Amino acid sequence: MKFTMKSPVKYTGRLLTLAVVVVLVWGVLLPSLSRSETIRNRNRWLDANGVDPAAMFYTDLPCLTADD
Amino acid sequence: MPNPYQSESHDSPENLSSEPNQDKRPSTLSLMKTSEDWWAIWCAGFLLMVCFVAVWWTASGRPGGETETAITSPLKPYLGKPAVWSESPLEAFYQPARVLEEEESASEVSPEPNSTEGSAPVESDAAEPELIPAKTPFIGVIGAFVLLGGLFTVAMKLRGENASGFLKAFPVLFLLGVLSYVLAGQSVIKSYNLEYALWALLVGLIVSNVFSVPDWLRPVVQTEFFIKTGLVLLGAEVLLSRLLALGIPGIGVAWVVTPIVLVSTYVFGQRVLKLPSRSLNMVISADMSVCGVSAAIATAAACKAKKEELSLAIGLSLSFTVVMMVLLPMVITILGLPTAVGGAWLGGTIDATGAVAVAGATLGKEALEVAATVKMIQNVLIGVTAFCVAVYWTSVVEAGKGKQSVGLGEVWYRFPKFVLGFVAASLVFSFLHGVLADGDVMVEAMYKGSTKTLRGWLFCLAFVSIGLDTRFRELLPYFRGGKPMLLYVCGQSLNLLLTFLMAYLMFGVLFPSGATP
Numbered sequence: 001m002k003f004t005m006k007s008p009v010k011y012t013g014r015l016l017t018l019a020v021v022v023v024l025v026w027g028v029l030l031p032s033l034s035r036s037e038t039i040r041n042r043n044r045w046l047d048a049n050g051v052d053p054a055a056m057f058y059t060d061l062p063c064l065t066a067d068d
Numbered sequence: 069m070p071n072p073y074q075s076e077s078h079d080s081p082e083n084l085s086s087e088p089n090q091d092k093r094p095s096t097l098s099l100m101k102t103s104e105d106w107w108a109i110w111c112a113g114f115l116l117m118v119c120f121v122a123v124w125w126t127a128s129g130r131p132g133g134e135t136e137t138a139i140t141s142p143l144k145p146y147l148g149k150p151a152v153w154s155e156s157p158l159e160a161f162y163q164p165a166r167v168l169e170e171e172e173s174a175s176e177v178s179p180e181p182n183s184t185e186g187s188a189p190v191e192s193d194a195a196e197p198e199l200i201p202a203k204t205p206f207i208g209v210i211g212a213f214v215l216l217g218g219l220f221t222v223a224m225k226l227r228g229e230n231a232s233g234f235l236k237a238f239p240v241l242f243l244l245g246v247l248s249y250v251l252a253g254q255s256v257i258k259s260y261n262l263e264y265a266l267w268a269l270l271v272g273l274i275v276s277n278v279f280s281v282p283d284w285l286r287p288v289v290q291t292e293f294f295i296k297t298g299l300v301l302l303g304a305e306v307l308l309s310r311l312l313a314l315g316i317p318g319i320g321v322a323w324v325v326t327p328i329v330l331v332s333t334y335v336f337g338q339r340v341l342k343l344p345s346r347s348l349n350m351v352i353s354a355d356m357s358v359c360g361v362s363a364a365i366a367t368a369a370a371c372k373a374k375k376e377e378l379s380l381a382i383g384l385s386l387s388f389t390v391v392m393m394v395l396l397p398m399v400i401t402i403l404g405l406p407t408a409v410g411g412a413w414l415g416g417t418i419d420a421t422g423a424v425a426v427a428g429a430t431l432g433k434e435a436l437e438v439a440a441t442v443k444m445i446q447n448v449l450i451g452v453t454a455f456c457v458a459v460y461w462t463s464v465v466e467a468g469k470g471k472q473s474v475g476l477g478e479v480w481y482r483f484p485k486f487v488l489g490f491v492a493a494s495l496v497f498s499f500l501h502g503v504l505a506d507g508d509v510m511v512e513a514m515y516k517g518s519t520k521t522l523r524g525w526l527f528c529l530a531f532v533s534i535g536l537d538t539r540f541r542e543l544l545p546y547f548r549g550g551k552p553m554l555l556y557v558c559g560q561s562l563n564l565l566l567t568f569l570m571a572y573l574m575f576g577v578l579f580p581s582g583a584t585p
Contacts, residue, residue: 011279018274022251026157030254034154043154043255049429049436053261054252055422056362056527058444059305059520063425063436065512 109489112300141517148208233287272535298526303493333559360419411435412571415442
């Protein structure tokens with residue numbers, strides 16, 4: 001494991017690029033997709049079935065834990 | 069380009085074990101005071117005790133007439149993670165009170181996500197709009213930060229490690245974890261099974277590879293400590309009574325096929341593909357045959373795999389999971405399989421628990437119930453898998469390397485002790501769940517209101533740490549020759565075939581009725 005400290009100035013461009021990408025994708029693109037009827041229907045359907053698509057373990061699944 | 073397979077993983081200082089390799093070894097008592105395996109048990113044990121006592125205290129103070137479901141952990145409002153959000157990331161931390169939209173209250177279960185039935189509002193007698201109170205997840209995030217930061221700083225101090233350095237760097241690591249949760253919590257991302265583990269790993273990788281990691285952050289990169297503590301917490305959710313949830317059909321699909329596929333894939337990887345790293349072979353075999361990311365984490369820690377091997381196994385698993393989540397329900401529909409058979413096939417083959425539920429729900433309610441329950445049984449098998457892998461590794465793999473007989477003392481010394489904490493947590497909470505009056509409700513209230521959240525944070529911090537500690541160039545050699553992917557594809561093909569045969573036999577021929585749990 002090697003850790004190094006490099007000049008923050010050198011990486012300003014990279015940081016800005018990443019920030020722009022994150023803002024565009026998570027701030028603009030994904031929210032606009034969330035507003036689409038297809039995604040809203042899908043999310044309602046998942047909720048109605050008690051499904052958490054990102055569940056890692058069965059205890060994360062509402063359909064298996066009734067009062068969640 | 070370095071060859072990642074040049075040395076056995078357990079010799080590496082950067083694997084998921086930190087036990088010293090010296091002639092003069094410290095005593096078990098001494099290790100109990102300093103080693104991260106034992107401290108993972110102490111920290112998780114402390115958290116489990118506090119969380120369970122909090123629920124038990126609440127339960128004992130209830131009026132006698134209240135129903136069982138009235139128990140909620142008093143810690144729940146103070147331990148949380150960023151919420152799911154759609155429009156603005158700020159929703160992950162605060163959502164103002166609002167009136168429930170009419171379409172949201174239409175909660176009839178539909179068989180297909182795009183079905184017109186599902187989107188049609190349900191007629192309701194209640195004319196008054198329902199008010200959803202404001203949600204304040206930021207309080208829970210701050211609570212988790214304070215609890216985990218404080219606990220691990222004290223643990224680092226008592227272990228004789230750099231506690232002040234840990235305390236200074238912890239806020240930065242935690243913020244990276246918060247960022248990972250926020251990225252993963254966007255509703256579109258979440259609905260396609262892109263788990264927080266993936267984003268935590270990516271956030272860490274980007275910071276370390278694009279910006280480099282400053283030295284002052286180093287004391288907080290405690291990957292193994294976080295993972296092992298999270299695994300002991302996870303042990304409390306491994307309730308043994310769930311193993312029999314589907315009766316004999318469930319035993320056939322989950323108990324019989326899973327170990328056969330795991331062992332066959334591992335042997336195939338060693339003897340046919342001749343994968344140079346046994347630990348990579350084991351982690352891929354386990355995450356593919358058992359239940360994805362959670363099995364990969366547990367197995368990697370049990371067989372002392374390198375962090376790059378765990379990253380690779382999880383990347384493979386998540387990639388194939390997304391594909392299988394979409395394709396397998398289509399195949400089942402085309403083949404015209406009974407829904408219970410289809411559900412069992414999904415539950416036994418798709419790696420990730422969430423993806424199994426999505427695929428099962430696509431086929432309908434019965435398929436969802438069978439699929440989720442088969443996967444739940446596989447989840448519970450993590451405990452058995454981790455224990456068996458740890459025993460095999462210490463008594464066979466590591467012993468074989470030295471070409472000399474290994475006594476019980478040596479096996480005990482090499483055994484990853486956190487596995488004992490994991491198994492003990494499972495046994496204790498299975499006992500409390502089954503025997504104590506209202507034990508089932510109290511144990512569920514405990515993990516829903518506190519330990520599940522803490523376990524999630526610990527895994528999240530562990531994956532950010534793995535990313536911070538990994539260079540892209542260290543990952544690339546693992547893809548050389550494509551053997552890991554070939555292992556996954558061959559193992560999954562066997563899994564698909566055997567699970568299909570067993571699911572059809574159990575749910576289609578022997579027990580066609582009563583398959584639904």
